[in-house]
């Protein structure tokens with residue numbers, strides 16, 4: 001996929017009311033976005049699909065909705081006040097600021113692009129006989145590039161893990177990385193920059209208390225561990241799920257809604273007996289991948305990428321990466337967080353956060369497996385995999401969003417063939433009936449072909465057309481978005497047919 005396609009997707013998202021730049025009449029606010037009439041429906045449906053999969057379909061997972069503001073000591077305990085930093089570097093000529101690690105990663109991506117070019121050339125040369133794996137393992141130039149990547153990534157990971165900012169600067173100098181804007185290598189030293197947004201609680205100057213907008217929803221779950229345990233009759237293993245806004249002062253927020261300063265997370269912390277965490281980690285990796293694949297966007301869009309450098313509190317971590325138009329990138333993280341968070345909150349709050357296990361008759365601080373996915377990032381994944389331009393038999397091109405029907409903003413459009421002969425009245429009656437159960441839209445403007453295109457462009461999976469025959473025998477046509485096939489069914493059957501196609505068990509079952 002190309003930059004060009006990504007541009008088309010972002011402008012389509014705006015043109016069809018999915019995503020708008022924030023405060024656009026004031027020229028927008030960098031890396032902040034608003035969701036429009038179709039966007040909010042898609043976003044709600046994705047959240048709902050996650051919530052039902054996690055909470056409704058698991059007897060041992062309950063939900064909460066914690067406040068965005070939390071006691072400032074929460075962030076001391078979690079480590080965010082001291083260590084939630086990005087390494088920054090400035091170019092003295094362009095006055096632009098960059099994330100030092102991303103400059104290095106972009107350099108690695110350029111070397112990877114050289115490998116991809118070699119593969120493309122060789123495939124063209126050898127045709128059907130081309131063995132990509134053998135080529136990648138044996139071709140001398142590719143070997144050289146691969147060794148370069150390994151060496152750079154090792155130095156980068158070591159510098160980041162040791163928070164060695166001088167080593168990071170040295171790496172940038174050794175790789176002779178130039179500022180993409182000024183083209184010069186006139187870099188400052190690398191500095192740490194905390195990503196949390198700070199604000200004040202209370203109106204009285206001098207008395208105000210510093211607070212942070214939460215950078216993740218997870219901590220709201222940890223600090224409510226005792227409350228949930230006492231009120232929900234959960235027994236270990238059990239999970240607490242939450243969706244909600246999180247805020248990070250990202251230095252380089254880019255790629256549309258991929259990296260934002262205000263975004264939404266869908267997180268679940270699963271509390272387990274110490275020693276069983278690896279088994280649960282594997283279970284949750286599998287379950288979360290199944291959830292993604294249940295949407296049928298195509299299995300080739302997903303892969304796991306295990307973390308080589310683990311955070312100090314984790315004993316295993318992986319990302320589910322998605323093939324975005326700009327390459328494979330993190331969509332969801334699955335982390336085995338040990339007992340780090342609950343133990344730190346015990347230490348900082350002075351309250352016990354423990355579980356008495358009736359089976360082993362032991363009391364312990366539970367271990368935690370976390371699943372954490374960005375709702376906006378999931379939205380972008382769905383949008384970019386769904387966007388298709390198809391050339392039809394008559395040579396015309398239709399732009400269609402093949403959004404999984406269960407997530408589609410509008411489920412069904414009701415369209416009278418003509419705006420006369422009583423067809424609009426009959427169609428409206430059907431629409432008014434359907435809207436009790438489904439997000440439905442009535443549309444009688446323009447020729448029927450244009451109306452189908454409009455619904456295709458927002459991803460409506462089904463369209464009901466009311467024609468003269470409908471008035472005679474009570475049947476309508478039901479058009480399916482992807483195949484464009486139409487079948488005639490009795491009008492009173494529409495609800496049943498749609499319910500069958502959209503029922504949760506057809507997707508997650």
Ligand code: GAP
Nearest residue numbers: 216218258259260263331332333372373374377
């Ligand atoms: N509680 C763990 C945690 O927050 P993370 O890897 O920092 O882990 C989890 O974030 C997920 O949140 C990511 O996989 C991504 O989908 C989403 N996310 C993180 N930062 C984001 C940002 N700036 N904009 C949009 N989504 C973001």
